[in-house]
Amino acid sequence: MSQSTTVPSQDHHEHAHPPGLQHHFIDMRQQFEASKIGMWLFLVTEVLLFGGLFVGYGIMHSKHPEAFIAAHTHLDWRLGALNTIVLLVSSFTMVMGVWAAQTGQKKKLIGYLTTTFLLAGAFMVVKYIEYSHKFHEGLLPGKFYAHQGDTVPGQFMFFSFYFMMTGLHGIHVLLGMVAIAWLIWRAQKGHFSSQYYGPVDMVGLYWHLVDLIWIYLFPLMYLLT
Amino acid sequence: MASENVMHANGHGAGAHADYLDSTKGLWSWLTTVDHKRIGLMYLWSVVFFMITGGLLALLIRLELLTPGPTIMDAELYNRAFTLHGAIMTFLVIIPGIPAALGNFILPLLLGAKDVAFPRLNLTSYYIYVVGALMALSTLILGGVDTGWTFYTPYSSTTGGGVSMMVLAAFVLGFSSIFTGVNFIATIHKMRAPGMGWFELPLFAWGMYATALIQILATPVLGITLLLLVMERVLSVGIFDPNLGGDPVLFQHFFWFYSHPAVYIMILPAMAIISEVIPVFSKKTIFGYKAIAFSSVAIALLGFLVWAHHMFTAGMSLFAGAIFSFITFFIAVPSAIKVFNWIATMWRGSISMKAPMIHAINFLLIFTIGGLTGLFLAALSTDVHLHDTYFVVAHFHYVMAGSNMIALLAGLHYWWPKMFGRMYNERMAAIAAALIFIGFNATFLPQFLMGSRGMPRRYYNYLEQFQELHVLSTIGSWILAFGLFMCLAVLLASLRGKKGVASNPWGGKTLEWEALSPPITHNFEDTPVLVHGPYDYRPQPVPVVVEREQGVTH
Amino acid sequence: MTWFRDFLLGTPAATHASDVDGLYIFITLLTIFFFFFNGALIFYAAKRWKRRSDDEVTPHITHDTRLELIWSLIPLAVVMLIFFWGFKGYVSAWVAPNDAMEIVVTGKKWLWEFEYPDGTRALNDLHVPVNKPVKLIMHAEDVIHSFYVPAFRLKRDVLPGRYTEMWFTATEPGVHQVYCTEYCGKGHSDMLARIYVDTPEEYEVFLREGDEQVRKMPLKDLGKLVYENKGCATCHSIDGTRGQGPTFKGIWGKMERGTDGKEHVVDENYIRESILVPNAVVVQGYEPIMPTFQGLLRERELLGMIEYIKSLQ
Amino acid sequence: MEHTHEHDHPITGPKTYMTILGALVVLTVITVWIAQFDFGAANTVVALLVASIKGALVALFFMHLRHDKFNAVIFVGGLFFLGVFLIFSLFDISTRQTVLPSNLKEPVQAFPGAPLGKPVQPGTGMPKGQAPVVPE
Numbered sequence A: 001m002s003q004s005t006t007v008p009s010q011d012h013h014e015h016a017h018p019p020g021l022q023h024h025f026i027d028m029r030q031q032f033e034a035s036k037i038g039m040w041l042f043l044v045t046e047v048l049l050f051g052g053l054f055v056g057y058g059i060m061h062s063k064h065p066e067a068f069i070a071a072h073t074h075l076d077w078r079l080g081a082l083n084t085i086v087l088l089v090s091s092f093t094m095v096m097g098v099w100a101a102q103t104g105q106k107k108k109l110i111g112y113l114t115t116t117f118l119l120a121g122a123f124m125v126v127k128y129i130e131y132s133h134k135f136h137e138g139l140l141p142g143k144f145y146a147h148q149g150d151t152v153p154g155q156f157m158f159f160s161f162y163f164m165m166t167g168l169h170g171i172h173v174l175l176g177m178v179a180i181a182w183l184i185w186r187a188q189k190g191h192f193s194s195q196y197y198g199p200v201d202m203v204g205l206y207w208h209l210v211d212l213i214w215i216y217l218f219p220l221m222y223l224l225t
Numbered sequence B: 001m002a003s004e005n006v007m008h009a010n011g012h013g014a015g016a017h018a019d020y021l022d023s024t025k026g027l028w029s030w031l032t033t034v035d036h037k038r039i040g041l042m043y044l045w046s047v048v049f050f051m052i053t054g055g056l057l058a059l060l061i062r063l064e065l066l067t068p069g070p071t072i073m074d075a076e077l078y079n080r081a082f083t084l085h086g087a088i089m090t091f092l093v094i095i096p097g098i099p100a101a102l103g104n105f106i107l108p109l110l111l112g113a114k115d116v117a118f119p120r121l122n123l124t125s126y127y128i129y130v131v132g133a134l135m136a137l138s139t140l141i142l143g144g145v146d147t148g149w150t151f152y153t154p155y156s157s158t159t160g161g162g163v164s165m166m167v168l169a170a171f172v173l174g175f176s177s178i179f180t181g182v183n184f185i186a187t188i189h190k191m192r193a194p195g196m197g198w199f200e201l202p203l204f205a206w207g208m209y210a211t212a213l214i215q216i217l218a219t220p221v222l223g224i225t226l227l228l229l230v231m232e233r234v235l236s237v238g239i240f241d242p243n244l245g246g247d248p249v250l251f252q253h254f255f256w257f258y259s260h261p262a263v264y265i266m267i268l269p270a271m272a273i274i275s276e277v278i279p280v281f282s283k284k285t286i287f288g289y290k291a292i293a294f295s296s297v298a299i300a301l302l303g304f305l306v307w308a309h310h311m312f313t314a315g316m317s318l319f320a321g322a323i324f325s326f327i328t329f330f331i332a333v334p335s336a337i338k339v340f341n342w343i344a345t346m347w348r349g350s351i352s353m354k355a356p357m358i359h360a361i362n363f364l365l366i367f368t369i370g371g372l373t374g375l376f377l378a379a380l381s382t383d384v385h386l387h388d389t390y391f392v393v394a395h396f397h398y399v400m401a402g403s404n405m406i407a408l409l410a411g412l413h414y415w416w417p418k419m420f421g422r423m424y425n426e427r428m429a430a431i432a433a434a435l436i437f438i439g440f441n442a443t444f445l446p447q448f449l450m451g452s453r454g455m456p457r458r459y460y461n462y463l464e465q466f467q468e469l470h471v472l473s474t475i476g477s478w479i480l481a482f483g484l485f486m487c488l489a490v491l492l493a494s495l496r497g498k499k500g501v502a503s504n505p506w507g508g509k510t511l512e513w514e515a516l517s518p519p520i521t522h523n524f525e526d527t528p529v530l531v532h533g534p535y536d537y538r539p540q541p542v543p544v545v546v547e548r549e550q551g552v553t554h
Numbered sequence C: 001m002t003w004f005r006d007f008l009l010g011t012p013a014a015t016h017a018s019d020v021d022g023l024y025i026f027i028t029l030l031t032i033f034f035f036f037f038n039g040a041l042i043f044y045a046a047k048r049w050k051r052r053s054d055d056e057v058t059p060h061i062t063h064d065t066r067l068e069l070i071w072s073l074i075p076l077a078v079v080m081l082i083f084f085w086g087f088k089g090y091v092s093a094w095v096a097p098n099d100a101m102e103i104v105v106t107g108k109k110w111l112w113e114f115e116y117p118d119g120t121r122a123l124n125d126l127h128v129p130v131n132k133p134v135k136l137i138m139h140a141e142d143v144i145h146s147f148y149v150p151a152f153r154l155k156r157d158v159l160p161g162r163y164t165e166m167w168f169t170a171t172e173p174g175v176h177q178v179y180c181t182e183y184c185g186k187g188h189s190d191m192l193a194r195i196y197v198d199t200p201e202e203y204e205v206f207l208r209e210g211d212e213q214v215r216k217m218p219l220k221d222l223g224k225l226v227y228e229n230k231g232c233a234t235c236h237s238i239d240g241t242r243g244q245g246p247t248f249k250g251i252w253g254k255m256e257r258g259t260d261g262k263e264h265v266v267d268e269n270y271i272r273e274s275i276l277v278p279n280a281v282v283v284q285g286y287e288p289i290m291p292t293f294q295g296l297l298r299e300r301e302l303l304g305m306i307e308y309i310k311s312l313q
Numbered sequence D: 001m002e003h004t005h006e007h008d009h010p011i012t013g014p015k016t017y018m019t020i021l022g023a024l025v026v027l028t029v030i031t032v033w034i035a036q037f038d039f040g041a042a043n044t045v046v047a048l049l050v051a052s053i054k055g056a057l058v059a060l061f062f063m064h065l066r067h068d069k070f071n072a073v074i075f076v077g078g079l080f081f082l083g084v085f086l087i088f089s090l091f092d093i094s095t096r097q098t099v100l101p102s103n104l105k106e107p108v109q110a111f112p113g114a115p116l117g118k119p120v121q122p123g124t125g126m127p128k129g130q131a132p133v134v135p136e
């Protein structure tokens, strides 16, 4: 009278234990799908984390529209657009990397991952240029705001949000670069195959999310009217 | 044998058939374990430790309130005491309490899985919890925090002390909670035993699922709120500070967007435990399985639409107040369904009044009061009178301390033999349960009355007219403390005995009772396959149709 | 029922309270009912179907849609009733009648300041006439406070940087306690105030002579109070420094040259005129920006001011 | 019966990805281009609309949500609750009525000039008819 009978699970006897399969999963597919759900749940938390900032930005924007519009003119939309393109292309190379992994092409995989890594680096370089320009002009968040000659008061708040949002995004780019570097290293060691490429897929998802957030940041920050 | 040729996370396979407590020895093997049962126990002991810390602070608070004016401390110390009490109890005790301690231990066993989906993430989450806890405690050295656990701006953005540290601690603890949630959802989706469809899932798993949904959807917003608060303190970003053009009430929206759903992070796991205990000790099928399962999810989702009922007097707009009040009332319905279904489960059962069942019944009685007093607060006009009085304090202690903590005790007494292979002294446990019930009501029932008569909360000093009720409450807290310590002593005393409890002492029908007591490291010798529903008490259980779920069977 | 209400909530003292009390008592009875109802069912079940042997067989009942509908729909109906009842009370406490007397309330760590329509101010003691609507316009200077009058069943947060509003018509003459119910730091529990609900006669006296505090105060102290509370301090110093207006230190008995070129001696009449008709004589070197205080100061306060200036030698 | 493959959806190939990248770049140009026009209150809406089209392309193709219904539900669910948060909070803030004491003529302007100015103290007890004073 029990809820279960037990069946000896035979899979482990029938075939060799696939590389990369953790002990508590029954097979590769269960492992892959579980980690995929886990990854998506994590992405949802990321969306809500950034979302909180977007909500704060939206509400403060609606309270002080003049200040926000005046402040955004200090940003250079050309650099923003450049970075948008850079991230979009990096997303493309990332997804190509996933494809290369799915089809078991190790060389291409490494190539695409490296390109993605370099594009991420390029993004950070542009960000660095933008930031140093802002620092120079005294366009700093909160009480450090020291820009001279403003006609509309309250612009410091725009820059509070600018630095918090792009800063948090920048941290995510850096973390993404670490993850991609780790993938390159593992790919070189030959860990991935068309049977096992979960980590590439997961990092890919993360990277696209970073791109997705920027897609919203760009018009909201650089192109206000 | 399944486990023969699998890689062992613990590094060797020798202990695979010994129980999880003894499979490997030494402190290090515990600190580096990825076994969900061991992580669950580490969580449990941490939670008990902080429960005692927070409880001792509560006793000091009650002692101070014995007389109006100074009794044993000054106003500043008092403010720090209740802030720390509230912060410890919410962030370190009750939110991780049932999910991370009991849930971690029991959930994979219930599902017939070898572990949670991401064991290493699980351990990470525990260490994040430890780091967060240490950060929270470090505020004691940094000069204390006197904001109240709600951290309302602009007080919190201007007062001194370790506010930033406490806020960052809560931020870090949020990640621990998020990781637990991610782990549980993936586990419930993908790790169920072959044949276990969604409606063969034990209700505890449904409760954990609903809890995890909230953990994932709400906690990140708390994270960003707290970061914004720290930024406000460090940079004066201006979002919450009216002097800089910000809106202090906006902070309250941000805070309660998390913290209201968080109260359901606290009660859903409690309800989940009760849904397991009552059928087992009534030896009868749960009444209205689907209603209970869906009401958990309904509570979780509705819980996101009502947060501003904490802000009816805060200067919100009239319309917003009306909408939030209206939606709040809908949560009473799934809660009512659950309560009545539990009672119906007892009806015509075969009821055995063991310690877990006594706690479960205490839960039912206390939750009825705690929940219904929520209605006073959800109604606009009465909330205007009762907001921020001891009525609110009493309400949330009835649901948090009374319902959640007592459900935790019910679960702990229920699964204790499974966890440790030993049985406690049942008579003593029953006496402790009775003392807890009496002490609890003596402590918090007077607070409803005080609050109705206008005694505000977070008051160090109070008018003479409230003293009698305060004295009553303080004496109650001593009875409560005695009961709780006795309860703990009874449980701990059992650990000195020899292991040797039968694997299924209560006659449970869920999968964890298939495992040995205590279970082996990999839970089951062979992957269990489900043959009947979780609460099927018929003499000849009717086999369920084995559903072939994607990714579960193969 | 009134004893029950008074036992639970205390005697109400404002028109609006009866609505709240009715709902409060309704939910209280509901809670008591369900506590005993559920308790009775549980204990009946536990006794009647106590387990006698381990192989007892129980009926296999999975659910009963009709029953479940009943215990979903009844609570639903009850809570909807509660919602509308609560909403009604909330709305009635929201919109003040147009003829309400307006009092500006300032909360700051850790005291309450009241400003009457005539500009008079008071600390922690508020006088209002019975049976007349009164509207409080409130704001805070530092952090959030909350103005709570249990006897009126009213409470509203007092915010920095924004005004919030609360209104009532007091029905019971007497003294009613005011608490601060939003945590505001060390002195939170001492941030108390009192509302004196005056009969029409008492209120007349208050209007003429100020509250008890004012009536009993020595003239000089009253002057100091006026100086601090009526805004004199924004323009006049008492330590000799020059502000927007001349300092009060040492002006008593001095000769002042006005823009009309004449000299005036600073005496009782001069001060009285300066306050009530400031532009009659404008001191040389100053702008004619001082507002008139005609009708804003009581006679006794004017005398107090004069005494106060006298004392600043 | 056994699955060694992690994936059994058709694998999307480079061609599709190229097309999507092209579309994304074009949409970026469009975003920049329409930012010059003033649609009044609809400005933000238009900008967000284009961004959302881009976002949808990334999610559906690069993140494979097209073949992944279950995770799409998770993701959209997350966005839904974010929307709830934004809309309810904005709703409160936009429906609050402004309360002013009748003896104050001007609304309280709480915004100091940047950089950090002295906070404005509303209504510091000026006699009738006077605007609030900014204490220095």
Ligand code: HEA
Residues within 6 Å of the ligand: B150, B263, B264, B266, B267, B309, B310, B311, B328, B329, B331, B332, B333, B335, B336, B337, B339, B367, B368, B370, B371, B372, B374, B375, B377, B378, B379, B383, B386, B387, B388, B392, B395, B396, B399, B400, B404, C034, C074, C075, C076, C078, C079
């Ligand atoms: C475990 C935590 C928990 C739970 C489960 C609840 C449950 C509920 N809470 Fe509570 N609440 C808190 C924890 C919790 N609360 C905390 C911590 C605070 C204060 C925080 C702070 O300020 O510090 C608070 C404050 C709080 C407020 C704000 C008060 C104020 O500050 O002014 C409100 C207002 O609406 C409220 C309402 C409710 C409601 C309607 C429920 C409902 O979910 C209850 C539903 C249950 C029932 C209704 C009982 C069961 C049903 C029956 C027995 C059948 C009969 C029923 C009917 C006929 C309707 N709560």
Ligand code: HEA
Residues within 6 Å of the ligand: B048, B051, B052, B053, B054, B055, B056, B058, B059, B061, B062, B082, B083, B085, B086, B087, B089, B090, B093, B094, B147, B148, B149, B150, B393, B397, B400, B401, B405, B412, B443, B457, B458, B459, B460, B477, B480, B481, B484, B485, B487, B488, B491
């Ligand atoms: C989980 C939540 C929780 C729990 C359990 C408690 C438990 C208790 N609380 Fe508290 N409390 C809060 C959450 C909680 N509280 C919160 C959030 C606030 C608001 C803070 C704020 O305003 O910011 C608050 C505020 C608060 C106040 C109001 C202070 C004020 O407004 O001025 C008071 C006053 O009486 C109080 C008293 C108590 C008492 C007597 C207990 C007792 O129940 C404590 C009993 C416990 C012990 C005596 C310890 C012994 C325990 C054991 C031995 C462990 C046993 C374990 C096992 C057997 C496994 N609490």
Ligand code: CUA
Residues within 6 Å of the ligand: C107, C110, C144, C145, C146, C180, C181, C182, C183, C184, C185, C187, C188, C189, C191
């Ligand atoms: Cu002012 Cu509390």
Ligand SMILES: [Cu+2]
Residues within 6 Å of the ligand: B259, B260, B263, B307, B309, B310
């Ligand atoms: Cu709530």
